[in-house]
Amino acid sequence: MFNKSKIIIGFFIGLTLLVNTACSNASLIEKSTASTNVKLTSDEKKIYVGFLLDTLKDERWYKDKALFEEHIVSLGGNVKTLAANGLDDVQIKQAELLIDEGADVLVVVPHDAEVSATIVKLAHKAGIKVISYDRLIRNAELDYYISFDNEKVGEIQATEVLNQVTKGSFAYIGGAESDNNAILFRQGAMNVLQPFIDKGEINLVYDQYTKEWEPKIAEKNMLEALKKGKNQIDAVIAANDGTAGGVIQSLSTIGLAGKIPVSGQDAELAGIHRIIEGTQTMTVYKPIPVLAAEAAEMAIKVGKGEQIDTNNKVNNGQIDVPSVLLEPVAVTKDNIVDTVIKDGYLTEEEVYK
Structure with missing residues (x-):
């Protein structure tokens, strides 16, 4: 049988804890909304x-x-x-x-x-x-902004791809639209591509941002681009190495990986490895x-x-x-040693193991 007195006591204990927790949370919220201006470091003289x-x-x-x-x-x-x-x-x-x-x-x-x-x-x-x-x-x-010339990043990507192919069906696989850099990368790429598009030499069959920069979403977008272009894609401008990885994964399903140029950015180790393997054309190194x-x-x-x-x-x-x-720097198979390895960004062992 249930003991009613124990249930009543338990109820009031629980109620008391709930009220105390609510009060505690309220004080924490109040504290978090007002700057205490107390520097929590080992030495208050340090910035x-x-x-x-x-x-x-x-x-x-x-x-x-x-x-x-x-x-x-x-x-x-x-x-x-x-x-x-x-x-x-x-x-x-x-x-x-x-x-x-x-x-x-x-x-x-x-x-x-x-x-x-x-x-x-x-x-x-x-x-x-x-x-x-x-x-x-x-x-x-x-107050201040420090970065690279991100419009130039896009220009470098498109220029390096055009060094490989100047005509045909192109796809643009961008970054996250919520990231202002992704917009600048695309703008820079279009600065280079638009004259070729206007002359009818390049057909931009696919142009899509990639939510959260997720490689899996880039892979899905590239599959859509291939479907739209009836598997006849001649080049891909991918906004970074992560999206390039997704693109190349899609291209591999139809045997096109390594057969068409794909750009990248960030000089990630995986991207550098793909450049050496020949499935990715270039990356942009932002030192x-x-x-x-x-x-x-x-x-x-x-x-x-x-x-x-x-x-x-x-x-x-x-x-x-x-x-x-x-200033950003283009990295291809020819200058890996003189860029990312020379700077110590990646080691020779990491790159060529």
């Missing part, structure tokens, strides 16, 4: 840099993380890196956490260019400046060691309130953001 990454799913971001953190420490600063795994709400919460911990500056690789404007607003409310790293945060009073070093120096200076020298301005839909734009 505290918050580094917010979109994801660590892709190989290249591990390199950015390691190099950026190494440079911040070498410059006498402290750094905490948080990755949101492609979730906007998580990235915003992570920004709030770093703000509450007293970060002097936020360096952000945004997941969504538009949504990340919220991070800038939150930081500015707490008197903290924001640097957009490699990807541009749009429609916000962004990450240079980007990480420049961004770290900028972050420390911004944290100290020092003057920042920039070489460009990029409009983000709201303002012309003071920017530092670095």
